[in-house]
Amino acid sequence: MTNESAARRAAAYWFSDGLPDMIAGVAFLAVGGARWWEEVDYPPWPLSGLVTGAALAVGALVLWKYRAILEFLKERLTYPRTGYVRAPSLTPDPGPTVLGLSPRTETPPGAANASRYFVLFTGGWGLGACVFLPLLGAGWVWPIVTFLLAGLLFFLTRHTEHPCDWPGLVPLAASGFAFVHREMTPNGRAGALTAVMGTYLLVRGLWTLALYLRRHPRREAARV
């Protein structure tokens, strides 16, 4: 066991239950769904404003309280099953360290910043892409945008503790074809793509959670 693997395994453990994906997915889906609903809701439903306002508030609240919600769920689902390890972004920077017994000195690759990396790059980039790329307009751009989104997610996360595997990204890449023949305003396109991203994260999180729960049935927490 090297230092690197211990740190990376601790960081990867944080994502092993799928909850970080699920919560980010709910936020993306709420925000994107609300914006997309404004587009497709014609003639407007009387309570439409209230519903979209509530969805936007839920999305904003989930993003704001991301860590608190995550801790709340992990306390009930994860810690009793596979134990607790400090969240990666709360780990103090270990500074220069030695990998194994090699004389070469290196900083462990990004382990301490795993959750920050996830939120900023996966989430932040996704949200940025959802806002700007759909402004390109024409329907045929959709498959290109979703393909690029999937490719970038794969590329950005491939060396992290939480990589996006390519079979899981295929539906995300292909989802653009569903929008080729839809006429939408830039606002609606941004909303739809945000919702697609949210759906991807939510489904990925649910799938990971299902596998995790099957592998780790509940048991009493061990004591010294």
Place this chain on the structure above:
Amino acid sequence: MTEPIRELAKLDRVVHEPARLMILTVLEQAGEADFLYLQKECGFTQGNLSSHLGKLEEAEYISIEKTYKGKVPLTVCSITVKGRQAYHDYRRTLRAAFFGGE
């Protein structure tokens, strides 16, 4: 026999034991972890892990806190400053012996 080689004789026996070295390595990198995580990560039985944690706590290399996360009782272990220092000293000694010093 050169000086760094002789230093090997002074290796900290508390850290040198493989099971305790594994525990310290995990805690040094993760900061803190609970009993169940350490047990799964290092592949120990409960009794074995308890015994090694006891020795590390006795040497003041780790601190053990029984706490709650929500309603779940957890035995959280974290590495102390003394433990981190002992761990780094141990690595430095080995490195010096194998690769000829800093």
